[in-house]
Amino acid sequence: MLRKSEMLSAVGQLAAGIAHEIRNPLTALKGFTKLMGSGGQHGNYLSIMADELERIEEIVSELLVLAKPQAADFLPKSVASILHDVVMLLETQAIISKVTIETDIEDELPLASCVENQLKQVFINVLKNGVEAMPGGGTFLVKMEKSERGSIRISFIDQGCGIPESKLAKLGQPFYTTKNKGTGLGLMVSYKIIENHRGSMTITNKEGVGTTVVIELPGVP
Known part of the structure; x- marks a missing residue:
């Protein structure tokens, strides 16, 4: 955990420099x-360029999340309310992918001291990863519950198809991803956010069976 924390700190400092250098050009x-697009020529090329520029901007935004205190x-x-909003947001995407999102939320859960938008970002990342891991549906x-602590x-x-054991330990490292077009930054940002919320995030999996992501957050006394 100490090594991961030091790595996040070092990557944050590096990310700040990279992000600001990229953002200006x-x-x-x-x-x-x-x-150029308003001229009507080379429309296809410009469309591809615009898509790639948006992708670069997304990467810069994620780098800045790591960099900023x-x-x-x-x-x-x-x-529970934050999670409900995110599930509603991603339900349409899940239906298109033939995935059914089922929720099992305990009653009378404690509140959590949190930054709502940051938790939404984590939940969106985890849910999108899960849906994308089930191309055949499912x-x-x-589940949300109060732990023993x-x-x-x-x-x-x-x-989904699960993650090979050889790759599981590397998840959360910058630019390490199991997806064709991923950057690995989404998961790293999620780890950073949960760490800032004094919580924990663990990933376990059975190859060919599926992956389980468990997030624990301290409740407000």
Whole structure:
């Protein structure tokens, strides 16, 4: 855990420099692309360029999450309510992928001191990864319960192909991903956010059976 924390700190410092260096020319490129697009020529090329520029911008945004000190207001919130909003947001994408998202949420769970948008970002990342891991469809179970220690435990259990053991230990490292077009930054940002919330995030899996992501957050006394 200490090594991972040190790595996150080092990557954060590196990310700040990279992100700011990329953002300036990126802004100019996006402006010129829009200007050229209004002329009507080379439409297909410009469309591809615009898509790739958006992708670069997404990477820069994720780098900045790692780089910035998380000076945000932590407020007592219902994690169940936050999760419900995210499930509703991603339900359409899941249906298109023939995935059914089922929720099993305990009553009377404690509130958590959190930054709502940051937790939403984590839940969106985990749910999207789970849906994408089930190209043939299936059931994605999301459970929320109070743990023995009084913390809030959220389990995301998919029925995907699972992750090979050799790759499992490397998850969360920058630019390490199991997806064709992934950057590995989404999961790293998620780890960072949960760490800032004084929580934990663990990933277990059975190859060919599915992957389980468990997030624990301390409850408000």
